[in-house]
Amino acid sequence: MTTARAKLFPRIEPWLLDASLTVVLTVTGVVALFVYTDPSGIEYADADALGVALVLVITVPLIVRRRLPVAVGLWTAVATLPFLAVDYAVPTAALVLLIAVYSAANYASLSASVLVLAVQVTSSVAYTLVSADRHGEQTMDTGAGVIISGLLILGVWGIGRAVRSRRLYTAELEDRARRLERANDVEVRAAIAEERSRIARELHDVVAHHVSVMTVQAAGARRALHRDVDRTADALEAIEEIGRSALAEMRRVVGVLRTPDGDDRGAQPATLAPQPGLGDLDTLAEQMRDAGLPVDVTIDGEPGPVPVGVDLAAFRVIQEALTNTIKHAGPSTAAVHVRYLPSEVHVEICDDGHGVAAALEGRRPGHGLLGMRERVALYGGTLAAGPRRGGGYEVRAKIPYDSNGAMSR
Known part of the structure; x- marks a missing residue:
């Protein structure tokens, strides 16, 4: 869903958005200075160069509202004072002030944003009182105008603080996710x-x-x-x-x-005894039965000249899969199927449990599964593991080998 929204609404760079907003409000303010007519019939001062300059002074600072939110908030409030002396028609000024208040609430600290809020409310109240005294024909009561403008500014400030809290919370979650991902990579x-x-x-x-x-x-x-x-x-x-x-x-x-991650620290002394292999499956199955896991072993084909390393890797995959079943699947039974082909060994281990192992899909693999993948990949094989339809878990591996000159047990 996030990807679809990103494609439908491509992200706009903040500086480009602020520049576009500033240009639109500046042009609109200058045009309104010359053509705006108040519906209630209020007569404003004729547009001139001073009026254009005041529009630019109050609007252009919005381009840096993210980097200097407090300065922009205070400046726009002070820049409205000349309108108390010269009554120009600038309907965009109110929107500029609200954007400045929102920016201070969103990008500045609480104390700094409260300062901007207080100055903006004071400036707005002063302008409302002077305008009411200058234009007695206004239909709105002066007290109501002061309350409405104050509540509007306070509401925008509250929205800005809420957006800031949400933004900081999201940034904290993203940072935590990155740190967890790095820790997970190190662990893996x-x-x-x-x-x-x-x-x-x-x-x-x-x-x-x-x-x-x-x-x-x-x-x-x-x-x-x-x-x-x-x-x-x-x-x-x-x-x-x-x-x-x-x-x-x-x-x-x-x-x-030779792999970069190779590390032989803590290695145990080697022994001359051969490692276990598929020929020891009956012993392994008996050990698992003694541990409480009924295991059924099926072998198809005749064991050919399977290299000892491949034999060992297949045995370890089966051993690790059955161990995971005991740990995670809960009360269950397991089945082991070994199939010998002329140049491949296929092993399949499945259980009918409904414990943790049946819900591992989509989660990061454990160390046991990583070990199985490493062993199989060492011989150019493939390994697939995941929940079964109807419940349970299964592990399947295919390990190829070169039968020419291979040494079997």
Whole structure:
């Protein structure tokens, strides 16, 4: 709605608006000085150069009404005093004074705007009394004229103060929103950096496992070198395959650590034990059942030569999604569907809960979801998460891999 209003009513620069208002009132005031005729038959002084000068003196200062609201308010009040001596017809003068009062109320402090209000009311009362004495044929009672002019000026001043309060409140809300957005950005960057560091450590463990296997295979090949050539060839082929897989994982580790947000402070020591993978889903599902979340696991296709890093990323996505279900979905059940394709692994995790997780759409992602996205993006995959139709929450990820020379568990 705000965008539609912005398109329908484009924002005008304040200085351009003030300049246009000043020009219009100045031209109107000068023209009225020469052609205005009072409906009640009051005779005004003939227009001359002094009258034109007075119109300019009282009107032109409006161009700086935002920057110098108090000065403009006081000046316009003082500039009406010559009209007490020379009775020129300037019907725009009242509008100029009201704009000056409004500007002082809107852009000046309370005490300064009250000063302008008092001076303007005094000037208006003086002009009304002198005009009533000069033009006895006026139909309006003098007292009524004084009250009406005073109430009109006071009302405009009140509108200006209300607009000022609204403007300051809106500015405070916008500033608070900007500060919250900056704080949110810092928090998200910290969460991403922490997750990247954890991913790098886990990939380091994967590479360490590969290297340990290569060491064992190399030792076996050395012992069988002169006794069994075929066995030695098989061992060397396995070393080559594992080495390629380890090199690919090492490149990913370097890619994570080279990111600007990468931070290895607080890293835990690496271990030589392999990280979990999709082959450990039954154990994970059992752990979730013990925690009170019934989990149904479905696997389609035959596990091919899935790289260990992809296997680990898919497992972590499932683990994080089920953990979120336990935390946020309330009493529910979950289903995990894994589908193996020749060059992709698809995982889908859904629940039928109606807790916080089912109402996350449109809100900023938590750290768990950020971690899942980082893991999937590391291998060029995609991840989608959001509420399901009919209730519940679902997470779907597609992780591609190169099956040529990949090392599976």
